Amino acid sequence: MSQERLKSANPKKSIDLPDFPAENIRNFSIIAHIELTNTISATGSNKQVLDKLKVERERGITVKAQTVSMFYNYKGKEYLLNLIDTPGHVDFSYEVSRSLAACQGTLLLVDAAQGIQAQTIDLPGAEPERVMQQIQSAFELDTSSILQISAKSGINIDKVLPTVIEKIPAPEGSIKKPFRGLLFDSWYDKYVGVVCMLGVKDGVLKKGDKVLSAHSDTKYEITEVGIMHPEQVPTGYLHAGQVGYIVCGMKSASEAHIGDTFYHVGEKVETLPGFQPAQSMVFAGIFPVDTNDFRKLDENIKKLTLNDASVTVHKETSHALGQGWRLGFLVIYKDGTSKLVRNPSDFPDTDERSLRVSKLQEPMVLATLIFPDEYMGKLIELCGARRGEQLEYMYVDETRVMMKYRLPLAEVVSDFYDELKSRSSGYASFDYEDAGYEDSDLVKVVHETLFIETRSNVFYRCQYY
Numbered sequence: 001m002s003q004e005r006l007k008s009a010n011p012k013k014s015i016d017l018p019d020f021p022a023e024n025i026r027n028f029s030i031i032a033h034i035e036l037t038n039t040i041s042a043t044g045s046n047k048q049v050l051d052k053l054k055v056e057r058e059r060g061i062t063v064k065a066q067t068v069s070m071f072y073n074y075k076g077k078e079y080l081l082n083l084i085d086t087p088g089h090v091d092f093s094y095e096v097s098r099s100l101a102a103c104q105g106t107l108l109l110v111d112a113a114q115g116i117q118a119q120t121i122d123l124p125g126a127e128p129e130r131v132m133q134q135i136q137s138a139f140e141l142d143t144s145s146i147l148q149i150s151a152k153s154g155i156n157i158d159k160v161l162p163t164v165i166e167k168i169p170a171p172e173g174s175i176k177k178p179f180r181g182l183l184f185d186s187w188y189d190k191y192v193g194v195v196c197m198l199g200v201k202d203g204v205l206k207k208g209d210k211v212l213s214a215h216s217d218t219k220y221e222i223t224e225v226g227i228m229h230p231e232q233v234p235t236g237y238l239h240a241g242q243v244g245y246i247v248c249g250m251k252s253a254s255e256a257h258i259g260d261t262f263y264h265v266g267e268k269v270e271t272l273p274g275f276q277p278a279q280s281m282v283f284a285g286i287f288p289v290d291t292n293d294f295r296k297l298d299e300n301i302k303k304l305t306l307n308d309a310s311v312t313v314h315k316e317t318s319h320a321l322g323q324g325w326r327l328g329f330l331v332i333y334k335d336g337t338s339k340l341v342r343n344p345s346d347f348p349d350t351d352e353r354s355l356r357v358s359k360l361q362e363p364m365v366l367a368t369l370i371f372p373d374e375y376m377g378k379l380i381e382l383c384g385a386r387r388g389e390q391l392e393y394m395y396v397d398e399t400r401v402m403m404k405y406r407l408p409l410a411e412v413v414s415d416f417y418d419e420l421k422s423r424s425s426g427y428a429s430f431d432y433e434d435a436g437y438e439d440s441d442l443v444k445v446v447h448e449t450l451f452i453e454t455r456s457n458v459f460y461r462c463q464y465y
Contacts, residue, residue, distance in 0.1 A: 015071055022240055024077060024078065024080060025081075025242060026082070027104050027241070030083070067185070069243070074161070080242065082243040084102055084243070102184045102197075102199040104172075112148070128148050147159055147163060173202045174240055175239050177202035179200070179202060179211070179264050180262070181262040181263070182272045183197070186256040193247070194256050195232070195245055199243050200240055205238045206236060207222055207224065207236040210222075222246055223247050225247075226245055228244070253302040347444040360440055360441070362438065362440040362442060363409040365407050366432060366435040368430070369405070371424050371427055371428035373399055375424040378424070382416075383403070386416060389406040390405055391404045
């Protein structure tokens with residue numbers, strides 16, 4: 001038996017991956033609200049196959065995207081179905097975007113009782129027709145292909161996978177072209193180091209192949225290649241259209257760049273489109289209680305950024321606390337020079353400001369908020385209290401509003417996101433982009449405490465006095 005074969009659910013039957021051309025492959029995901037819990041269960045049990053994090057198992061939710069490969073016989077043909085499980089909450093939208101990049105289609109799971117808001121399932125008051133009209137109005141989708149199913153009672157469950165095969169297109173790409181693979185996920189294994197999930201766009205990848213990273217130009221040798229079935233199963237082989245994992249001797253978390261293109265050494269290929277970096281929503285400064293633990297903390301933070309590419313880390317040094325994260329302000333001097341201040345202790349004092357400083361500027365963002373119109377008053381009040389300037393206001397449909405605000409980044413990094421979710425009962429979505437610097441009346445306040453020598457903060461003058 002070659003390395004390209006693996007045992008299926010039937011011990012007497014083996015499966016050969018080269019027997020599955022692209023037209024017999026379907027890569028798809030499931031999108032659902034967090035309370036709908038789109039986690040895949042093992043047949044005949046409630047075992048959570050794809051939920052591997054402790055918080056996922058305890059709370060029955062999906063936080064990190066996972067992948068599983070299934071083999072399914074339909075009308076006498078064997079199909080390879082790759083399901084990329086996705087989180088169902090806006091907080092994990094970056095995981096969803098990466099999952100969709102490896103798919104050619106998705107199942108939208110909507111509760112027939114509660115509609116397209118946060119929901120629970122299989123309620124006795126289900127109104128499928130009303131919800132279908134809501135979907136057509138909100139997303140402008142053709143509702144004729146909707147399957148009305150119930151996992152609780154088993155209604156139409158047997159039609160889901162056949163519909164996936166019939167409705168979702170097969171992946172494009174050619175097995176005859178040079179190998180190209182998109183790295184869309186990674187995690188750390190204490191025995192083999194970094195494990196990477198790849199979507200193979202073109203060509204063939206085998207154990208022993210030597211590949212290059214387009215991002216770092218680093219050469220690697222494939223020591224293991226396989227599929228998630230549902231755990232890691234070595235196959236020795238992947239080809240165009242298939243999704244699987246590789247082990248290639250990566251030891252550092254920084255080597256796995258999400259969105260990277262891998263290709264064979266000596267080949268010339270066009271790199272694949274990557275991913276737009278995720279916007280941070282929650283900011284924290286982390287310092288070790290004991291400075292001797294800094295290296296251990298640093299290693300664990302690197303592993304965290306490997307397992308979750310939406311986490312970004314920027315190191316700064318505090319005289320009192322050591323390394324951490326700081327927001328930067330721009331100081332423009334009277335002689336025309338400027339200085340980016342990242343630590344409040346370096347902020348110009350009163351004498352320096354009066355003699356040398358022409359103006360102070362703080363970073364701004366262009367924020368976009370989308371929410372049900374019933375929360376409009378509360379969110380306008382929130383943005384106004386955070387020194388926001390309203391730029392745009394419009395209805396995106398009959399019940400949802402989109403507002404655009406210019407906000408100081410300092411107001412966003414404190415607790416703006418938590419307040420937004422609290423005031424909108426979790427229904428508001430939020431995104432932002434850099435909008436340069438703007439003149440601001442800022443002051444430095446020095447605090448004397450019993451725990452550290454001195455601590456200083458930068459405030460907008462009207463907020464402090």
